[in-house]
Amino acid sequence: MKRCHIAYLACTAALVGTGLGMAPAAAAHKTLLVHPGESIQKAVDAAQAGDTVLVLGGTYHESVKISTPRVTLRGVGEQTVIKPVGKKAAAKTANSCTDGGNGICVVGTKTKNVEGVTVEDLTVTGFTRAGVFGMATDGMTVRRVYAVKNAVWGIAQERSVQARLLQNYARDNGDAGIFLANTITEEAGAADAGRTLVERNRVEGNRIGVTVRRLRNLAVASNYVTGNCAGVFVVGDENKPKAGDLTVAYNRITQNNKSCPKTDRLPALQGSGIVLTGTENTRVTGNKVTGNSGKSPLSGGIVLFKSFVGVTSDKNTIEANALQSNSPADLVNTDTGKDNSFQRNSCRASQPAGLC
Template identity: 75%
Template structure:
């Protein structure tokens, strides 16, 4: 907070105290804490109380930021607010759990209590070795209008969180997924009910995978533009119970995800995958445009139903009313042996096996 802002608050409090008496405490609620270039975002966040907004003015800030107070908003002023890693010698003990983890902005709950109602919006986060914006054990966390790029693993990630909103962001040129959502990243566990988490209106491009939803239930991915990745959208389950599913993937534009990526311990080489379901149940893929995704990976194709690499089938999924065009090896691909999967009223020309269009 700069001196002018402190003086303004002091004068305001004095006037209110003199003229209105008991109204003075209300005037102190929901304070804007303003951070200027050269000042510490973390110090402002540490001073924030529930309901406060930390406004970060245009400039480049070399630090990681950890938020552990509920109800705090961290807001930049748009593309001009940039958060980058600090030099190693500049890292402070106050932020080491976030910075040493290789993350830019961390929103962190506890094992026994989710942190609620935190918002991160209107800023750029780039260059971190792991994740740009990372939330763990959060409830109703919102990430909005964030530009997350050139981070080593994920652009934006939520783990073990409920009722999240990831909306209107741009996630590009990250090492793994542009947007990543999972039950847990540290252990094997059954799918987690995400409480109607919503991922919408994001532009996700030139990552390894555009959007990954792993071992979750009760989530919607809608109206995103996903292009230029090695794979567009992955919905992933495994042998754990409950099974991943009850997910809706709708109204997305998933085109030309033809970047080539080498294999990893979890996945083969990727190229030309539009929307992939593997090891899921009761997931609906509907009303999407999936076009010009071309490759020779086992996961290549427009909309692909694939038995998971640990042998778990996909069951009772519905793929309907999608426009699936000019994908290779086919627009619709089903290599799964699961039961009750339905391909209905899709606009497409070629499928494997034949007859799905």
């Protein structure tokens, strides 16, 4: 096995003078450099809070688990590629991230979230679950990550708060390009996402572009969502508190007309722009929604749909959106919920009539 060499590049700490004398130096943070053929995981394991693991261009066959707070895992762009390890090597290097079929895992514990981890400027592709997966995180940033052709999700998180998912490219993943949930494996009331922000991502060719499931207090803003079976799904159910108190704003959502077969949870999908189902107090505003066309029960530009477990959407505001060439209509409301408001939207057709 090739010996792993990790270069330590110490950052110089600046000393600040005051009238009372010189302040003590701040603790130096290190940059741990990983070359092709070396182990990213070994560098991550050696990193301490505040350190950066810098992965040079090349292809790395492994899964990487990060549990140390305030560690940054950074590539040099799209050319830093993380792919699954082979079966023989997996038996020797297995961790919970490998076993779960994920590429990069940022994982806290049941009692404590891991804080301030950043993953940026790299590609994760070919994993049987998620490219990047966060669980029990606080303030996780995923930025400029190419999450391509993973079997379930491109970038996903659960039980997490204050995340920043920014400027990523999630393409051709089996389920959602970006997936956020309270919990994945059990039913529970909607959780407070702590002002999580999903912003300026490009999401295309997935089953669903962005899925928000059983969450509150977050924003999906200024994303470009195209070529999926459905653009943005905000999903609630019969649990309490109800999903909602969030914003979907200033996104460009166009031609999400890929056709996907039905699953245990959803009917066949095609031509859905933004779908709200089982939510409350959600504000959908300033979005440009065009050319989403299909014959699914969920097809249309912006759709309010009674959840499949019978929960209505209530007190949602759909305002100041620009909609065009969506079918069966730009605005579709098949929900029986109360106090949903449609205001100042630019559109031509709605079901029922009169919403434009």
